[in-house]
Amino acid sequence: MATGRTHRPATRSRGIPEATVARLPLYLRALTALSERSVPTVSSEELAAAAGVNSAKLRKDFSYLGSYGTRGVGYDVEYLVYQISRELGLTQDWPVVIVGIGNLGAALANYGGFASRGFRVAALIDADPALTGKPVAGIPVQHADELEKIIRDNGVSIGVISTPAGAAQQVCDRLVAAGVTSILNFAPTVLTVPDGVDVRKVDLSIELQILAFHEQRKAGEEAVGKGPLPQTAAGRDESADQGPDGDVPAVMPA
Amino acid sequence: MATGRTHRPATRSRGIPEATVARLPLYLRALTALSERSVPTVSSEELAAAAGVNSAKLRKDFSYLGSYGTRGVGYDVEYLVYQISRELGLTQDWPVVIVGIGNLGAALANYGGFASRGFRVAALIDADPALTGKPVAGIPVQHADELEKIIRDNGVSIGVISTPAGAAQQVCDRLVAAGVTSILNFAPTVLTVPDGVDVRKVDLSIELQILAFHEQRKAGEEAVGKGPLPQTAAGRDESADQGPDGDVPAVMPA
DNA sequence: ATGTCTTTGTGAACGCGTGCACAAAGATAG
DNA sequence: CTATCTTTGTGCACGCGTTCACAAAGACAT
Known part of the structure; x- marks a missing residue:
């Protein structure tokens, strides 16, 4: 059954790292909010906080787009909104x-x-x-x-x-x-x-399972106290009944 | 507004890399499908194909959980389903x-x-x-x-x-x-x-914007022919009208 | 014009994740 | 019991992404 490529962009996106592309929409959202409040400029520190990322990371991300900031001042909100929108291809329909x-x-x-x-x-x-x-x-x-x-x-x-x-x-x-x-x-x-x-x-489903993993981990660590814990968390495994559903339809009409 | 930690597991998850944890549900889904077809064992190659990943990656992922495979044969489907379920914390409610x-x-x-x-x-x-x-x-x-x-x-x-x-x-x-x-x-x-x-x-919204980025890139490359393209894709920027919506509610009742 | 102060842009180091390639392990046949 | 063949488990190298830390750039005050 063909080992077809999956969910990775084939082309290496001409310079802009994938990780950066994934964060641009985040910046754009934060910037749009600032724009609506008529804030003229932001520092990398402020914007990073609003977007929930590290300020150094943000600056490096922007550096891939070009030099749109002014040292000592920060970034022009409107201009940056436009540049990111354009870069993401959001100026077209x-x-x-x-x-x-x-x-x-x-x-x-x-x-x-x-x-x-x-x-x-x-x-x-x-x-x-x-x-x-x-x-x-x-x-x-x-x-x-x-x-x-x-x-x-x-x-x-x-x-x-x-x-x-x-x-x-x-x-x-x-x-x-x-x-x-x-x-x-x-x-x-x-x-x-x-x-x-x-x-x-x-x-x-995958997101929930990842959360469950960390949740279990937390519970395990808490129970043991804090020391290194033996591979698996405490006891607690009831029995191995996995539901009889398998690949359930995503979301069904009824 | 406090630079609170965001969406990264604080604790380094005791040995199992985050990237691996994120793939376990994928393996589990593929394994469950095999289990329903009463397939007793799978090779890393087969399972990897079903999960859409590299077989070496899959083997390395499993190696973090322990040695659950048999050389020359492959992995016992039922056993692996159980082990992954347990590791993900899915044996509890x-x-x-x-x-x-x-x-x-x-x-x-x-x-x-x-x-x-x-x-x-x-x-x-x-x-x-x-x-x-x-x-x-x-x-x-x-x-x-x-x-x-x-x-x-x-x-x-x-x-x-x-x-x-x-x-x-x-x-x-x-x-x-x-x-x-x-x-x-x-x-x-x-x-x-x-x-x-x-x-x-x-x-x-973010997922769509990422897709739009790559889509634009493809269109640009196609238009130019194939050579290195100058920073931005071809012309095509209509005008900078960004919708007046900003942070729209995710999905609203009406 | 000069100096100070803020903030950007980036060079460099580090760590994680990926994939190759192969040795070790075991199954299977003779 | 020995030989062969399949498939795992992993050492190693490489590349991407993150973060630190600082020099360069410019604003602003005097």
């Missing part, structure tokens, strides 16, 4: 389709942050005929048969998958075949895509 | 509260993956009195006033925040004060928490 209009899909369609920052929901798509035509967030749901046509007619290059896990790869393949080159995947599956297609995944 | 029952909160409440793997939705909480008592996913919504009591009565240590951005920090503070030590944050804000509290964030 990005039509997006959402495939799979269950609970999660509907929530995404209603998401306010979509409309802002250049993203526009071009279409909602679902395989369930019962949903076809029904408006969600003011947009009528279209049937999956129309997928290819929708993509091409609207010049969509970004797709969001919020279908059950079982349908995700198939939907992904069709999106890619129709011309989509960036995918945001909410289904709990590993998607295989050709080179040149970016996949980012958001997986609630 | 984790009561979870969801605060903010808008579209997203409702979607999360309905999420099948919650119930599985030891996570149990102990309560749904919202500040809107109109929602109080109304069942969502079969669970009646409780009013935010009850938050502290709910946390304590159920021994909740993991909280999910799906409120608008404006309310997130306040909710977070109350959760932490009531004893929650792990938070999954869906609101588009930087949360400040005391040491010892873990925060993980899921931010749709």
Whole structure:
């Protein structure tokens, strides 16, 4: 089953490190808030605090974009908002389709942050005929048969998958075949895509499990006292009943 | 405004690298699928393919847990499922509260993956009195006033925040004060928490912006041909109108 | 114009994560 | 019991990302 590349940008992004790119939206958000309060300039220290990062890291990040600060003063908020927006490609319009209009899909369609920052929901798509035509967030749901046509007619290059896990790869393949080159995947599956297609995944279940790990660790350390603890935390393992669910559909209509 | 630690585990997790912990749920999912198909053993190569990672990485990851494989054969699926579940703390029950029952909160409440793997939705909480008592996913919504009591009565240590951005920090503070030590944050804000509290964030808007960046990059490279491109992609910047929304609430009820 | 003070931009060191490549371990066949 | 073959477990090297610490740059006061 093909060891296809997964969820790592193929191209090394011409100089700007991936880690930096991932933080730019954070800076942008903080800067937008400042802009709304009509704050003219910020120091790296202040902005870093607002974005929840180290100030040295922030300065280095900005250094990849160019020298937009003034020594002794700080950064011009408006100018920086513009520069980051441009760098992220937010000065242009990005039509997006959402495939799979269950609970999660509907929530995404209603998401306010979509409309802002250049993203526009071009279409909602679902395989369930019962949903076809029904408006969600003011947009009528279209049937999956129309997928290819929708993509091409609207010049969509970004797709969001919020279908059950079982349908995700198939939907992904069709999106890619129709011309989509960036995918945001909410289904709990590993998607295989050709080179040149970016996949980012958001997986609630994984996030929770990571939290559980650290939570268990904390509980263990507390119980033992503070000394080095033996591989595993205290006792407490009840029995090995893992639920009979396996790869559950991400979020289902009912 | 205190430079509080954010979303990095304070403690260095006793030997197991964070990157490895983040992959364990992935392996677990692949293994569970194999288990359901009654596959007795897997090689690192097969499992790695299923999980979408490098086989060497997978073997190194497992080596942190101990030596659970058999050379010349591979790994025992059932045994590995158990070991990883135990390591992640999934053999015990984790009561979870969801605060903010808008579209997203409702979607999360309905999420099948919650119930599985030891996570149990102990309560749904919202500040809107109109929602109080109304069942969502079969669970009646409780009013935010009850938050502290709910946390304590159920021994909740993991909280999910799906409120608008404006309310997130306040909710977070109350959760932490009531004893929650792990938070999954869906609101588009930087949360400040005391040491010892873990925060993980899921931010749709950020993911999209990262995709947009790479998308723009691809478009630029394609247009130029293939050679080194001058800092920014081709022309195409329309004008600097950034939407007037700023920190939009994550996902709103209406 | 000169000096002081603030804040940026970055060189350099360090640590973590990744991937290669191979030796050790065990299964399996003869 | 010996030989062969498969697959694990890991030493090692490399590259990315983070952080420190400081020199350069500019604002501002005198």
